[in-house]
Amino acid sequence: MLKTFPKGGIHPPENKITASKPIKRLDPPKVVYVPISQHIGIPSKIIVERKEKVTIGQIIAKSGGYVSSNIHSPVAGTVTKLDKIFDSSGYKKQCIVIRTDLKDQSNFELIDSPLKTDIQLSKKDILQHITDYGIVGLGGATFPSHVKLNIKKDKHIDCLIINGVECEPYLTADHRLMLEKAEEILVGIEILMFALHIDKAIIGIENNKKNAIANFKELTKNNDKIQVAALKIKYPQGSEKQLVRALLKREVPKNGLPLDVGVIVHNVGTIFAIYEAVQYNKPLTERVVTVTGKTIKDPSNFWVKIGTPVIDLINEVGGLPEDTRKILNGGPMMGKAIKNTDVPVAKGTSGILVISKEEAERKKCTNCIRCNECVFVCPMGLEPYLLMNLTEKKMYETALNEDITTCIECGSCSYVCPSHRPLLDYIRFGKSIIKTLEIAKDKK
Amino acid sequence: MTVSIIYSVLLLTSLGIIAAIILYVVSKKFYVYEDPLITEVEEILPAANCAGCGSPGCRSFAEKLVSTEDISDLFCPVGGNDVMESIANLLGKEVTKKDPTVAVLLCQGSCDMRPKTTQFQGPDSCAISALVFSGETDCQYGCLGKGDCVDACLFDAMYMDKDTGLPVIITDKCTSCGACVEACPKNIIEMRPKNKRDLKIYVGCMNEDKGGIAKRACAVACIGCSKCFDICPKDAITMENNLAYIDAQLCTLCRKCVDVCPTHSIVETNFPPRKKKPISTITKGKKIDSPSKEKYIDKKVKAIVEPLKSNNDA
Amino acid sequence: MSTKPIIISASPHVHSDRTSKKLMYDVVIALIPAFLVSLYVFGIGALIVTAVAVISCILFEYLIQKYLLKATVTINDGSALLTGILLAFNLPSNLPIWMIIVGSLVAIGVAKMSFGGLGFNIFNPALVGRVFLLISFPVQMTMWPTALENQTKIADAVTGATPLGIIKEGLQFGETMTDLSYKIPTNLDMFLGFTGGSLGEMSIIALLIGGLYLIYKKVITWHIPVTMLFTMAVITGIFWMINPEQYANPLIHLLSGGAILGAFFMATDLVTSPMTKKGMVIFAFSIGLITVVIRLFGAYPEGVSFAIIIMNAFVPLINKYFKPRRFGSKIKSKII
Missing domain, CATH: 3.40.50.11540 (NADH-ubiquinone oxidoreductase 51kDa subunit)
Structure with a gap:
């Protein structure tokens, strides 16, 4: 018997079409957009200026507090502007735009270093x-x-x-x-x-x-x-x-x-x-990203520099298919739909998923038939149908007592709902309201 | 036969007497003194229970009015000055007069002005779609068009205009309770002073992006050009984050800024049609009849604020 | 880029292919074997009753949604169809047509639409319709045509009562179970469905096939049917062991009346059953208990419908007090 967790869970179609594709390295992107809030917590503070030259791995934004993180330049080049760009949150966020210096050889050096096993640091x-x-x-x-x-x-x-x-x-x-x-x-x-x-x-x-x-x-x-x-x-x-x-x-x-x-x-x-x-001593400036989708010509895994716009990756796998209706940053269960293809890859981007017409559309939501599927699949032992109703009726206190805040937003409930109800949408909304209410309470 | 009649009569009478005694004792014993003023004040209040005053309902607001010494901070936006004055007379306390206000929508991004670049699928709620992304257009400050404000309005003073995709505020019905301001996740509804003829001038935009980006996203966006700021004779206009704001207290409704705005993002409401001379005859206290139906109304203004008289068909 | 703007929505972005419509039609499919048996046993009457019930249920739903509520019409979601079939299965095959229509009106109009339509009803609509008819027209509702005799014509000759009816009456007149065992059909006949009764409830084998199909398709779980039948078997078994002459054995109780139909199709109705497995067990146990109490001590020979309706009323309470165990709460079975 293989190990697993006992309560709830689902098994969506795996579709791991890129499992046998080795991770490819790409040429450095011409321009990178490095968002300053790529992590949970306080956004980092920009410490570079416009027209400043940066080297690969140089700190360009310093940690803004304890729960924050440094951000390093993924390429060698020049900061062209500090601007607001749509990121995967769907909002415009402060970004550092760096134009890659294509003459700089450090941008092309392979970074695969030999294995080093002995630990020297304290x-x-x-x-x-x-x-x-x-x-x-x-x-x-x-x-x-x-x-x-x-x-x-x-x-x-x-x-x-x-x-x-x-x-x-x-x-x-x-x-x-x-x-x-x-x-x-x-x-x-x-x-x-x-x-x-x-x-x-x-x-x-x-x-x-x-x-x-x-x-x-x-x-x-x-x-x-x-x-x-x-x-x-x-x-x-x-x-x-x-x-x-x-x-x-x-x-x-x-x-x-x-x-x-x-x-x-x-x-x-x-x-x-x-x-x-x-x-x-290598900073986190690149990560593995799966670029995939059923309609993509050549889905692959890539080593991607942080800040690379999504369109560069999609061009690398054969361009955006005609019938694309949704582009996701992340997987289909928890990923975020992005607004346009200029959204940059951030530290948390594990995949870019392109979804075509049939799968992209949400089905019409009908009455809850109380089939209790959502209750069965919830890995946290919650009652999603109830939490949705409570949020819809603005009964946030009761929802809090029903442990709405322990929801991990895995989306299993919305996935199985035979009536296509937007359960997670409402639960997420309820959580955000409760969070603001609690902050307000703390302030008092 | 007679015995049983007498029997039941006696039984019922004694039951009644016992019940009466219990009721009497209970009402005496558990009597809670309540200031009769509270009920009187409550009767003056509009009984809308809209919570626009900050209290959960009219009754609790009445209690607050009676129990607090200094009620100058308290105000019923629905009842307005008249109600507050009569309450003050009743309680013998001082109230401050407030100018009546009305909600205005600081966004003119109708469907043809602000093209949609994405499509949202999910619950029909601004608050929920605001959690997911910034809106279907490229402007991340403007109206989401799902009508949370309309749902929040208890006075039927708002409706969604299907053509523009924006909510419309019926100024006559608006009580300035502030429910829509609370409900809007984008904070694009503002309470602005309402004068007798409901003449208002305000910047109908919240876009803080740089001019080019704002203009690309929306044809009527404020591009932060500062032209209005330069022309304003009363320094009523402030520029912040590429966005102009008109201070209603300082504004004299001269309409110079409206003329210079290159993107027509400054809104004027209910002004008579342009004559050679700018109007300067709005005198305080002067009785002005409500505008007649035939009155010319600027097309753009019509899209934003329902004219005073034609709200009957809404 | 495509001509249409790209879609933004919150996660998850994929969805399982189960729909409420499919669930409803799965139940309908599961009822087909029982329907075929009733056609064989009762002939054309079964077809007429079912057709009238289904058509009138769908029609009432359409009329109410379209003209009373002025809402979107959702008659093709299969729920009215299902209500119609289940109602028909609970009626004798020679019931006058106008009574069936009245039953449908009560089922759809009173039990379903007045609560707000699909998903909001507290009581199982088909059972409300049936119980309404049973109380209003007890004579017609408790007279069944004899099995296997009227296949080709509409039965008007009224004969055989259900096995449970025979037992109930017999025991009242002082007969013992030994005497009665000659009057009731054999266990095999009851298992196959060659006995008197409402048109869909007699063929145990057909209903079991349908029930297993539903469990296989994961439309229902085993909790309600198994608990309910087990409870009935245990309690009737205890009484039978105390006095086999006064109480029928558990097998007769399980094979006769609406026990199987109720356990697999009526009590498991998604809308009116509890949301958690714990709650389902409590719910089904109580149904079994109430059924047995009505059967052994009540005035009616059969009590499944009443038991289910009574317990339907308790479902909101059960949902409130029997929550799934929250992940990370230390106490093993938490009752709030």
């Missing part, structure tokens, strides 16, 4: 590197990693979980990374285990990535500290809480963190970024 230096080189969680939440790793003394951590689940349909960025950079990832895990005094690490991978599982099993044969666990294919297993439950049978308390049950979870992409930052 624990403190490792954490400092992670802070300085702008590492954020690359699984999608983009939570600054140094905050996650700064563990208070009273918390005891006994297990590091590496999230290689990638339960989102279509996306294969983590899968390819695990295949191509397995040894580096293992070194990254060693680094974190060393820095945090943890003796045990588990790599959780869903069973649709059998080659990655076999690969890791082979590499960790003689290492009893790192385990590899195959997981049953079920969405949303990539959610921290569900993954911890699946691997360790520990349940993260309501409104709590994995830290509360002695676990710390990191995405494989983050681990690789940590490896590069610690071993090669």
Whole structure:
């Protein structure tokens, strides 16, 4: 029996069409738009000026507070303007626009460095590197990693979980990374285990990535500290809480963190970024992005510089198909629809998904027939139909008592609803209202 | 037979007496003194329970009015000065006079002025679509057109114009309770002073983008050219973030700014048609009949604010 | 770029291909075997009753939505069709047509549309229609044509009562179960459906096939039917063991009357059943209990419809008090 979490979950069609496509490197984009709020928390502060020349990896925006992160220039070139550009949030956000200097050879140097296994830095230096080189969680939440790793003394951590689940349909960025950079990832895990005094690490991978599982099993044969666990294919297993439950049978308390049950979870992409930052002093300026879609000619995985406009990637896979109706930043379950193709890739962009006519349209919403599908599939044990009704009727207090805030927005309820009700839309709205109400209460 | 009649009569009478005694005792014992003034004040209030005053309803506002010493901060926007004055007379307290206000929409981005570049699918609610993105057009400041304000209005003073895709405020019915201002996630509804003839001049745009970008997104956007700022004789116009704002307190309704605005983003409402001489005859307190139907109304203005008289068909 | 603007919507951007319409038609498909058996047993009468019930249900829904509510007409979502079939399945095959129409009007007009239409009704519409008819026209509603005798013509000769009716009456006149066991059909006949009764409820095998299809299609879960039938079997079993001469054995109780139809098709009605598995078990247990109490001690020989309607009324309460266990709440079974 493969491990999985017990309550809820769905199994949407996987559509991992790019699973066998190696990660390709692209020529540097002509222009990059680097948003200053690519992470959860306070936006970074711009420290470059217009017409300033920047080198590759130079800090261009400094961390704006504790829960924030540095941002580095992904290319060598000139800052042309500081402007507001639509990003994946659907709003115009402050961006640093840099024109790449195509004569500068550093833009074309291959960055694949040889494997470096020995850890030379001290624990403190490792954490400092992670802070300085702008590492954020690359699984999608983009939570600054140094905050996650700064563990208070009273918390005891006994297990590091590496999230290689990638339960989102279509996306294969983590899968390819695990295949191509397995040894580096293992070194990254060693680094974190060393820095945090943890003796045990588990790599959780869903069973649709059998080659990655076999690969890791082979590499960790003689290492009893790192385990590899195959997981049953079920969405949303990539959610921290569900993954911890699946691997360790520990349940993260309501409104709590994995830290509360002695676990710390990191995405494989983050681990690789940590490896590069610690071993090669390389800031987080590029990531793996899956560019895919059923109508795309040549869907692929790419190493993409942060700030590359989406249109560059789409041109690379054969251009935007005629009948495109939706372009997503991320996977189909949790990704965000973007407004135009100039939206830049940010640290949290794991995929670009192009959806054509038939799938893009939302079906007409009809009456709730109380089939309780949403209740069955909710991995958090919530009642989505009720939360939607309460939000619609503006009964936010009651919704709060029904634990609306513990919703992880996985979208399973909206996915299964036979009446096509926008359950998650309303729940998300209710959550945002409650958040503002609570902030207002705190102020009083 | 007679016995049973007497029996039941006696039984019912005694039951009645017992009940009466219980009622009497309870009403005496649990009597709560309530200031009769509260009820009187409540009767003066408009009983709309719109919460425009900040209290949840008219009754609680009445309680507040009676219990607070200094009621100069409290104001019923629906009742206006008349209601507040009569309450003041009743309570013997001082109230401050406030100019009546009316809601205006600071967006003129109708469908033909502001082309849609994307299409939203989801619940018909501004607040929810604002969570997902900035709007179907390229202007991220303007009206979303889903009508949350219309839903919020308790006085039927708003409706969605199907042609423009924008809400229309019926100034006669607007009580300036502020519900629409609260409901709008884009904050494009503002309360502006309303004079006798409902003459208003305001910048009908909230776009803070630079001129070129704003103009590309919307034909009637404020491009921040400062022409109005330069021409204003009373310094009523301020420029901030590429956007002009007219201070209604300082504005003398001279309409010079309307003429110079290159994108027609400054709105004038209910002014008579242009003559050679700019009007300067709006005298305070002068009795002016409400404008007649035949009166010329600027086409653009009509799209924004329903004229005073023709709201009957709305 | 395409000519139409691109679509923006919130996640998720994919959707499973299940629709409410499909769910409804799945239930209709599941009812086909039982319908075929009733056609064989009762002949043309079964067809007429079903056709009248279905057509009048759909027609009433159309008229109410179009002219009373002035709302969008949703008669093709299959719910009115389903109500019609279920109502017909609960009626004798020789019921006068105007009574069927009255039943449909009550089912659609009173039980469904007055609550707000699909999804808002508290009580199962088909059962409300049936119970209304049962109370208003008890004579016509409890006289069934004999099985296998009137296949070709509309039965007017009224004969055999249901096995449960026979038992109830017999026991009242002091007969023992041993005497009665000769009067009621054999277990095999009841299992196959060759017995008197409402037109859709007698063929256990056909209903079981339909029920299993629904479970296979994940339209219903096993919780309600299994709990309900198990409860009925256990309680009647206890009474049977105490006094086998006074109480019928559990098998007769399960095979006769509306137990199977109720357990698989009526109690599991999506709209009027609880939202959680825990709640479903409580709900089904109570239905089983009430059914047995009515059957053994009540005035009516059969009590499934009443039991389901009574428990329908408790569903909002069950939903309120039996919540799914929230992820991360420490207490194992939390009752708020």
